[in-house]
Amino acid sequence: MKESSYFFIYDARCGLCVAFKDWLMERATPGLFEPVSFDDSRIPGILAGKPEREIRESAHVVTPAGQIHSGHFAILAALSVSWWGRILGAILSMSFLDPFLRFTYTCISKHRYRLSCRMLDRSL
Numbered sequence: 001m002k003e004s005s006y007f008f009i010y011d012a013r014c015g016l017c018v019a020f021k022d023w024l025m026e027r028a029t030p031g032l033f034e035p036v037s038f039d040d041s042r043i044p045g046i047l048a049g050k051p052e053r054e055i056r057e058s059a060h061v062v063t064p065a066g067q068i069h070s071g072h073f074a075i076l077a078a079l080s081v082s083w084w085g086r087i088l089g090a091i092l093s094m095s096f097l098d099p100f101l102r103f104t105y106t107c108i109s110k111h112r113y114r115l116s117c118r119m120l121d122r123s124l
Contacts, residue, residue: 005031006034006061006064006077006078006081007035007036007060008078009046009074010035012038013113014113016108020075021035028081028082029082032081033081038055038056047062054070058071059074059075059078061074061077061078071109072104072105079092
């Protein structure tokens with residue numbers, strides 16, 4: 001990993017998570033993000049101090065400075081590294097949207113395996 005890259009930590013068994021990771025990697029500057037799945041042996045060192053239950057609940061972005069963003073904040077942090085993402089992130093970061101985004105992310109995260117299966121079934 002380069003000194004100036006971000007870790008994008010995701011659930012590799014979740015179709016939605018993998019789809020977002022793929023989407024992000026296609027659009028990000030090459031080498032800017034290093035995708036790391038929950039099952040990677042480096043996770044305890046990258047997310048030191050976070051209990052495994054919390055790690056597996058949501059996506060995470062770790063900045064080059066070591067800041068950890070989780071859940072919907074991780075998605076906003078991932079978007080914020082490009083000019084188009086900063087525009088979208090600025091809109092989505094409006095404080096009145098936070099409860100809606102938190103609720104939506106939590107619902108999707110809790111049901112991600114069922115949603116992933118439905119998404120895969122429709123694509124077949």
